[in-house]
Amino acid sequence: MKIWKRLITNPLPLSSHHQLISMLPSPIPPLFTSKPHITFPNFCSQTAPPSATPPDRGVVTGFLLNKCGLSEEDVTKAFRNCDRFLRAKSSQNLEEVLELLNGCGLTTPAQIRKVVLCNPKFLFYNAKKNIQTKLALLKTFMTEEDISKLLTTNTLLFDARDDNLKSAISLLQGLGFEGQVLSELVATQPSLLMTSEEKIMKLFKQAEDLGFKKGSKTFAYALPLIWAVGKLNLERRLQCLSSLGFSEEQISELSSRDPRFLGLSEEKLKSIVDFMVNYVELPLSDLVKYPHLLTYSLEKRIVPRFRVMEALTSMQVQELKIPFVRIFHMTEKRFLEKYVNRNAKSPILRTIYHGGKAGKFVIDK
Numbered sequence: 001m002k003i004w005k006r007l008i009t010n011p012l013p014l015s016s017h018h019q020l021i022s023m024l025p026s027p028i029p030p031l032f033t034s035k036p037h038i039t040f041p042n043f044c045s046q047t048a049p050p051s052a053t054p055p056d057r058g059v060v061t062g063f064l065l066n067k068c069g070l071s072e073e074d075v076t077k078a079f080r081n082c083d084r085f086l087r088a089k090s091s092q093n094l095e096e097v098l099e100l101l102n103g104c105g106l107t108t109p110a111q112i113r114k115v116v117l118c119n120p121k122f123l124f125y126n127a128k129k130n131i132q133t134k135l136a137l138l139k140t141f142m143t144e145e146d147i148s149k150l151l152t153t154n155t156l157l158f159d160a161r162d163d164n165l166k167s168a169i170s171l172l173q174g175l176g177f178e179g180q181v182l183s184e185l186v187a188t189q190p191s192l193l194m195t196s197e198e199k200i201m202k203l204f205k206q207a208e209d210l211g212f213k214k215g216s217k218t219f220a221y222a223l224p225l226i227w228a229v230g231k232l233n234l235e236r237r238l239q240c241l242s243s244l245g246f247s248e249e250q251i252s253e254l255s256s257r258d259p260r261f262l263g264l265s266e267e268k269l270k271s272i273v274d275f276m277v278n279y280v281e282l283p284l285s286d287l288v289k290y291p292h293l294l295t296y297s298l299e300k301r302i303v304p305r306f307r308v309m310e311a312l313t314s315m316q317v318q319e320l321k322i323p324f325v326r327i328f329h330m331t332e333k334r335f336l337e338k339y340v341n342r343n344a345k346s347p348i349l350r351t352i353y354h355g356g357k358a359g360k361f362v363i364d365k
Contacts (some may be wrong), residue, residue: 035252040219059090068123069113082120093124104151150187176214203227251286255289272294273294275298301328308339327339
């Protein structure tokens with residue numbers, strides 16, 4: 001250490017350096033035994049604030065968020081089982097699919113969002129070889145409105161081969177389904193285009209046996225009903241209607257007007273017919289004339305409105321002049337505006353209405 005002090009205070013001439021070095025111990029001990037932890041402040045700039053730019057989410061995720069109306073939560077939920085699609089490096093096919101959707105009348109982010117949430121894989125089908133060819137086929141017999149409905153509710157037929165779709169469409173046309181009837185049938189029941197010819201012919205025969213007119217709109221409604229419910233169950237429901245007092249002619253007319261009621265259980269049919277006849281005092285002929293009444297919810301629509309009208313009569317607030325058929329047919333918003341919210345007894349009427357929906361039918365008199 002004394003040597004180092006002398007070196008610092010009395011620098012030696014260059015010729016003496018070698019002599020000094022020979023006097024030092026070997027090896028030369030380090031000046032520091034550990035690496036010094038020295039930091040130097042940056043006097044030229046301050047620490048930059050965190051960037052306001054969001055992190056790069058990838059090409060696909062960015063496309064879904066910016067052009068398809070999806071939220072980050074939508075993306076996570078929709079692609080949780082197929083997140084590999086989010087790792088695509090290009091959005092070219094996505095752009096082409098989006099352009100095809102725009103050509104079908106789906107032009108807003110909200111509409112595109114419905115398509116993606118209906119089938120997250122749809123945007124990744126080959127735009128030219130798959131989607132474009134099938135849309136061209138559908139446009140030969142479907143309206144733009146029905147194609148839009150199909151794309152936002154069920155796009156599974158885009159998994160089928162073009163030749164199979166053409167064969168199924170030709171079969172349905174040969175069975176009498178044409179124009180708007182065929183367009184609506186495919187829009188609501190696209191799975192028929194992916195059903196075997198043998199099964200379609202069987203369904204067709206069952207619908208004919210039940211009295212539905214070939215090629216009619218109600219026939220188109222009946223096919224998926226028979227498929228979903230089964231011929232035997234439908235026959236039991238027709239027998240149920242007969243036991244409730246409907247004649248064969250009335251049952252046939254009911255079916256031809258609106259066969260959707262055949263999708264109801266026998267218990268549901270009995271409950272709603274019993275309430276309409278014994279409480280509302282509607283004749284069976286009115287139910288035949290307005291079969292949609294059988295498809296309304298007894299608990300959420302029919303009973304609450306009936307209780308409100310009963311209360312209005314008992315309170316002598318107003319006399320019932322409008323037929324119940326029209327009251328049941330109103331939208332909920334219109335019914336509340338006309339009979340509940342504009343009344344002096346509105347708080348009581350709201351309690352009755354919402355209590356009816358909850359299954360509580362107590363009326364304050």
